[in-house]
Amino acid sequence: MRNSLSLACLTLLLAPLSLLAAETKRPNIILIMADDIGYECFGCYGSKQYQTPNIDRMAAGGMRFTHCYSQPLCTPSRVKLMTGLVNARNYSAFSVLNRDQYTFGHLLKEAGYRNMIAGKWQLYGSDNYAQQFRAKGTLPGEAGFDQWCLWQVDKLGERYDGPLLNINGENKQFENSKYGPDICVDHILEFIDQKSDQPFFVYYPMILVHDPFVPTPDSKKRDRKAKQRNFEDMVAYMDKLVGKIVDHVEQSGLADNTLILFVGDNGTNAPIVSELNGEKIKGGKGKTTDAGMRVPLVGYWPGHIPADKTCDDLVDFSDFFPTFADFAGVALPGKVDGQTFQPQLLGKPGTPREWFYCYYNPRPEKTKPVRFVRDQRWKLYDDGRLIDVANDVLEKHPIADLDATPGAKEAHVKLAAALKSMPKEGATLLKYPTGPAVSAKK
Template sequence: MRIFASFAILCALATSLPAQAPTEKPAASPKQEKRPNIILIMADDIGYECFGCYGSKQYYTPNIDKMAATGMRFTHCYSQPLCTPSRVKLMTGLNNARNYSAFSVLNRDQYTFGHLLKEAGYRTMAAGKWQLYGADNYAKQFRAKGTLPGEAGFDEWCLWQVDKLGGRYDSPLLNINGENRQFPKTDYGPDICVDHILKFIDQKSDQPFFVYYPMILVHDPFVPTPDSKTRDRKLKQQNFEDMVAYMDKLVGKIVDHVAEKGLAENTLIMFVGDNGTNAPIVSDLEDVKIKGGKGKTTDAGMRVPLVVTWPGVVPADKVCGDLVDFSDFYPTLAGFAAANMPAEVDGHTFRPQLLGQPGTPREWIYCYYNPRPERAKPTRFVRDQRWKLYGDGSFYDLEDDVLEKYPIEDLSSVAGAQAAHDKLAAALKSQPSQGATLLQFPSGPAKMTKE
């Protein structure tokens, strides 16, 4: 049972508009008679503009492009603008107003999708980047106040930045099932994580498995990969492009391994980004230059790739324009796993769309963003595919103003603006306007080693 602080209990009483999609699990489809293995891959700091399947000719992403060709690609998936806020939302199915307390912290009382699938009978594994416990590089008030992987429902893990920082690429420091291990300079952190994922997949069991892979790539520092032709660490743009290619290579390694083991026809694989691309990076997309918008609430900071494949179940070469919010992964996974989902989840399932059905698409997405609540005020907005309304009243037509430079002052001056504004204003009013002040952290250290 999920436990909340008093502010979250009050926020959970807020109701959604009737137009929003339902949160309950849909009935089983004839196409899905058994529960699939599930692999959720999330790249770090990369927007939709960096993938061939989204129109890029600058980056080399053949494996993710192949996933799109054999599965479904979403054009309107939105994360939070920054890593920890996105992870908290993704893992709990709740918007940040309800349970976000501090950067690098996932409150210990949260019922994650690790718990959800483990209790549904899945073997669970996490690999890559954690950043949810409050490692020793953060302010003392936040250190060791968050959640360890084992406490979040994972049976096994191989993760960077659990209780200590250390290196992530060359000479990485990784926490493996509760023990920190320093690797030599010849070892590459992302490779080690994928090797542990493949070993986990190979374990013999009559249980389905859930792998959560929040990748270390392609976050800065922008340094050469094992495949880079040059070792010049100053070539940030080139190194980033090399990192994208290596990220794609590792995704392909997992997808190919699943196929080689004869598991492809019963494995759902999802690929998504955690927020927009880092600011120093500039990408060309269909003759438009897109500067990385990580940390911003614009499309450059929140619009991310989402590609899903499951041969024979998810329709091939399908593009879906429905809205997907990061809170939606939780109920979607619950539906595929036939898991008992908490009633207070904010997310709305997109499982029907993945099964080739129309579903009940969202009409809007709500974002509450305040990564440093101890020193800043939140930004709030509601949006759909075209229109966006902020809590301060700023209203934008993203079709003509994707950079949000020109708020609409006269609603009558733009066709459809008044109706869109009325809809989004009602949606914004229905959502919590206040979030956590500061987390009242539990006392005592958390348990480090896995049970």
């Protein structure tokens, strides 16, 4: 009897890894993350305003998630995404990834992957920030990446025309005829083409479509000042670059063993107004509403991810870390807040999240945290507000009487217990480590 139970327990523990083995060998992984764009800006999510044919093609040939949630701002999202931990545990300052943090770069490198990152870093504390934050964060090589082509590592500079980019530790100033996003993608394609017996991991936190809202190389007028129209051109160019990567993978014969994920890092910038299903949506970047946190997530891997599928399960940014561990076939190095969605990507039921927790305090030196727990419909803030988000997406009318709204009382009980189980204060509040970066497992 004891042996039977032990075997059953072992089978459960190894289930994610055996699921992967049944599907494929360890895949290459490409994670593309657009900057400052919510779910309302994509054709596959219903938009008729923006041109996103390549991402729409990925969704048609793969899986589109309807409930993926980031943090409301760039650095908090990146820290959560890369470490699998809620911000309360390891976020200390805007533009800083603490040096003691173990990232998915470390995880995959130790699993035998060769790693490359291109796009936007903003995790070291570059020279445009206050002195107390400069150089207090982590450099790309310290975060587990072998090669990189990045904007805003230790210097700021321009990001679009005539960019200043850090390429494998050296800052290079490009002429005005060169376009930063193009340079980053060229380095990604060169990395993919490098001969190796190792699988590869490419993390592409895009420069696009963050402000300034300026024309792209494909814009009809390169001196146009109209922010909304320039933004629409930037979305189209972002999609073009995503398509360039996907096409290159397919033309190189790597599509059968390459998982490609596309996601956004937070909501759209406030000056931008988009139309979706007849409704006007003002950009909500920096806010804890759906306009600030609900982002697109598309998974593409022909022959492995079922085509033209929609998944309504919750996905939190902390979930990417354990998902990559499952695809790489390795155990987690320690406790994380994330929950794998690998089975869902492969067309299996998995174990969907019942809720996710958000701790949002982007400037701990001067702001107070906002905390809440939510599921697909309900959202409970730590100040007691219960929101029926499905029917009040702008969060204008908190539920005043739990008994008067069907389902509200049950939702409150569940979410209150979840909120109580999570940390109230930032564990690293105003702590800026200056010691050596992490170099091994926790």
